[in-house]
Amino acid sequence: MRVSLIQSAVEAWEPTDERRRRVAEKVRGRAGDDLVVLPELWTAGAWAYDRWDQDAEPLDGPTAEAMSAAARHAGTWLHAGSVVERDTDGTLYNTALLFDRSGELRGHYRKMHRYGFDTGEATLMGGGHAVVTVPADFGVVGLAVCYDLRFPELFRGLIDAGAELIAVPAAWPAARLSHWRLLTRTRALEEQVFLLACCATGEHGGMEQGGHSTVVDPWGTVLAEADRDEQVVTADVDMAEVSRIRSALPVLRDRVLGLEPAARR
Structure with a gap:
């Protein structure tokens, strides 16, 4: 199957509607791809906190509408990165969206781990609670976002x-690029999955983005990686490798901790 990461620039000067139109066109x-992945909060900017309230939208808002139509046009599964979702009670969430080839929203994930410690996302957004996987026609897709990598x-x-396969949209800072490259390989290797990590590029909210979107196989081998420019990264992956590698090196079978509650003493 063919996968692509659209490493898109998020710049403060570009109107949100124009960026939405430009990314939808990409x-x-x-067409011909099986899965396309976009960055985290690419409409508003993951670091542009002052834009979140005005750019917040419901799950069926303008970004979902545009991405649904684009996925249907291309005939591809589309992980549309994440949006600033406004729930009916007014709470904001950093929410990832996954559409199928017909443009139907097949799953969404509210980011669990909110970055910022005592500022930014950690204080302005609510946190999700559900682990989300979605069965696709090529395998089961797991959803995570940026800081979740830690x-x-x-x-x-x-x-x-x-x-x-786990898709990870991100807006990872350029200053910690070495962590990004280490963690993406580690998460793929330890879970024996394909990991598709799509990071924004450009600068917004005063934070320079790291780029270097990457496709990593279940051995932890980087199959494709971007640089810092706006670009599309494409790789061919064989999903049968997941079961083959898990059989050849059955570390997941040999787990001891985390499978059952610890015995009380």
Whole structure:
């Protein structure tokens, strides 16, 4: 199967509607791909906190509408990165959206781990609680977002829920690029999954983005990687590799901790 990561620039000067139109056009051009992944909060900017309230939208808002149409046009599964979702009670969430080839929204995930410690996302957004996997026609897709990469227990939960491929939209800072490159390989290797990590590029909210979107196989081998420019990264992956590698090196079978509650003493 063919996968593509659309490493899109998020710049403060570009109107949200124009960026939405521009990215939708790129998705429509990916006919022949099986899965396309976009970055985190690419409409508003993951670091542009002052834009979140005005750019927040419901799950069926303008971004979902545009991405649904683009996925249907291209005939591809589309992980539309994430949007600032406004729930009916007014709470904001960093929410990832996954559409199928017909443009139907097949799953959404509210980011569990909110970055910022005592500022930004950690204080302005609510946190999700559900581990989300979605069966696709090529395998089971697990959903995570950016800062989630630092929490291996979520990724273990995703494989326990059947994930064979995990998509991670991100807006990772350029200053910590070495962490990004290490963590993406580590999460793929330890969970024996394909990991598709799509990071924004450009600068917004005063934060320079790291780019270097990457496709990593279940051995932890980088199959494709972007640089810092706006670009599309494409790779061919064989989903049968997941079961072959898990059989050849059955580390997941040999787990001891985390399978059953610890015995009380």
